[in-house]
Amino acid sequence: MAGSQGTLKTMSEFIDALTEDLTVATKVDKARIDSLLKDLSEASGFLDGESLRKLIVKNLPTGASEETISALWRLVLGLHEVLHENDVSNEQKSEFFELVVQSAKEDTDTFPSQLGREILLRLSGPFLAIRRQAKAIRMVKAAGHQLSEFKFVCDLRPVFTPGNRSDIDGVIPLTTLTMETIDASGEKHRNEVVLSYHELQLLIDEAKVAHGKLDKLIELAKNAKVTVPELQMTRRPPIEKNEATCE
Structure with a gap:
C-alpha cells in the first residue's frame, strides 16, 4: 500500500x-x-x-x-x-x-x-x-506520455564569415519546439526539435485537422449516448506554458 x-x-x-x-x-x-x-x-x-x-x-x-x-x-x-x-x-x-x-x-x-x-x-x-x-x-x-508543457522559441542564428567571427555573412531564422512530457510512472522527459518555416506551417495545419477530428469523435460518442469521462485529456484545459518568444 x-x-x-x-x-x-x-x-x-x-x-x-x-x-x-x-x-x-x-x-x-x-x-x-x-x-x-x-x-x-x-x-x-x-x-x-x-x-x-x-x-x-x-x-x-x-x-x-x-x-x-x-x-x-x-x-x-x-x-x-x-x-x-x-x-x-x-x-x-x-x-x-x-x-x-x-x-x-x-x-x-x-x-x-x-x-x-x-x-x-x-x-x-x-x-x-x-x-x-x-x-x-x-x-x-x-496510452503514452502526457504533455506537461511546450514552448516555441524563434530566433536568428548568425552565419559568421569563415575565419572571422566578428563579421556576419547572414542569418538563419529558426523555430525550436521544446516539449516536456510525463510517462506513466510520473517521470519527466524533455525533447527539442528545430522546425523550418514550412514544417511549422505543416504542424499548424495538422493540428487544426486533428482538432476537428476530435470534435467529430466526441460528438459521435455523445450521439451514441456513450459517456466521455471528465479527464484532463477530454477537457483539453490550458497547458501550463504555451509561449512564443523571439530572441
Missing part, C-alpha cells in the same frame, strides 16, 4: 493526513454521511474530483466549512486509492483502519474510535463511479 497518493511520500504521511480528515468527518451529522453515501453508491457514469466535491457540498448544510468539504473529499478519494488501487486483503484493510484510528487517538484523547472505524469502513466504498473514473485515468496514462 505504500506510495499511495503522489503528493505523499510515505504511508506514515498518508495516515497522518487521513487522521486529520477523519477527525473532521466524525463531527459531521450521521444523517449527512448517510445521504452522501447513498448518492455515492447510486452515482452513475464517471465521478471525477469536481463532481465528487459538488456531491459532498449538496449533502452538507448550507455554508459548510471548506475544512469539512475538503476533509470528506480527501477521505473518499484517499481511501479509494489506498484500498482499491492496490491489492489489499480484508485483513490488511482492517489493520489499516486501526492504524488510522490509533493515530487519531494519539492526537485527541476524546476521539470517538468506534465512530471513526465506521466512517472509514463506509467511506471506503467501493463506489463504482469512482472506480470507473480511476480506470479511465489509468487507461490514458498507459
Whole structure:
C-alpha cells in the first residue's frame, strides 16, 4: 500500500493526513454521511474530483466549512486509492483502519474510535463511479506520455564569415519546439526539435485537422449516448506554458 497518493511520500504521511480528515468527518451529522453515501453508491457514469466535491457540498448544510468539504473529499478519494488501487486483503484493510484510528487517538484523547472505524469502513466504498473514473485515468496514462508543457522559441542564428567571427555573412531564422512530457510512472522527459518555416506551417495545419477530428469523435460518442469521462485529456484545459518568444 505504500506510495499511495503522489503528493505523499510515505504511508506514515498518508495516515497522518487521513487522521486529520477523519477527525473532521466524525463531527459531521450521521444523517449527512448517510445521504452522501447513498448518492455515492447510486452515482452513475464517471465521478471525477469536481463532481465528487459538488456531491459532498449538496449533502452538507448550507455554508459548510471548506475544512469539512475538503476533509470528506480527501477521505473518499484517499481511501479509494489506498484500498482499491492496490491489492489489499480484508485483513490488511482492517489493520489499516486501526492504524488510522490509533493515530487519531494519539492526537485527541476524546476521539470517538468506534465512530471513526465506521466512517472509514463506509467511506471506503467501493463506489463504482469512482472506480470507473480511476480506470479511465489509468487507461490514458498507459496510452503514452502526457504533455506537461511546450514552448516555441524563434530566433536568428548568425552565419559568421569563415575565419572571422566578428563579421556576419547572414542569418538563419529558426523555430525550436521544446516539449516536456510525463510517462506513466510520473517521470519527466524533455525533447527539442528545430522546425523550418514550412514544417511549422505543416504542424499548424495538422493540428487544426486533428482538432476537428476530435470534435467529430466526441460528438459521435455523445450521439451514441456513450459517456466521455471528465479527464484532463477530454477537457483539453490550458497547458501550463504555451509561449512564443523571439530572441
